[in-house]
Amino acid sequence: xxxxxxxPGVRWPSDVxxxxxxxxxxxxxxxxxxxxxxxxxxxLDATTDAVFFLVHDDGAGFDPTWDGRGTGLRGMRDRVxxxxxxxxxxxxxxxxxxxxxxxxxPGTAS
Numbered sequence: 150x151x152x153x154x155x156x157p158g159v160r161w162p163s164d165v166x167x168x169x170x171x172x173x174x175x176x177x178x179x180x181x182x183x184x185x186x187x188x189x190x191x192x193l194d195a196t197t198d199a200v201f202f203l204v205h206d207d208g209a210g211f212d213p214t215w216d217g218r219g220t221g222l223r224g225m226r227d228r229v230x231x232x233x234x235x236x237x238x239x240x241x242x243x244x245x246x247x248x249x250x251x252x253x254x255p256g257t258a259s
Contacts, residue, residue: 176204176248184208203249
């Protein structure tokens with residue numbers, strides 16, 4: 150697993166941290182439980198305006214247009230949107246999955 154993080158000691162508002170943390174944790178769980186990924190990359194970055202995150206795996210992938218998914222993807226989207234953010238999910242059978250997004254920092258527009 151590769152994890153790329155911003156400068157140590159950087160803290161964001163607790164609701165932003167929680168949204169990013171739990172979304173990345175859910176994506177990581179999905180990659181190992183459902184995707185059977187062999188390699189997972191997690192990236193976090195921030196500007197003065199927003200926090201950006203990405204979880205990419207080389208797992209089984211899935212058809213993102215299929216409506217029979219569980220509540221995991223919906224929960225991730227709801228959590229990120231609740232703090233004004235945007236979530237993207239890109240996947241295809243046999244091609245892994247990428248969950249990425251951005252959450253604006255308070256006092257900034259997205």
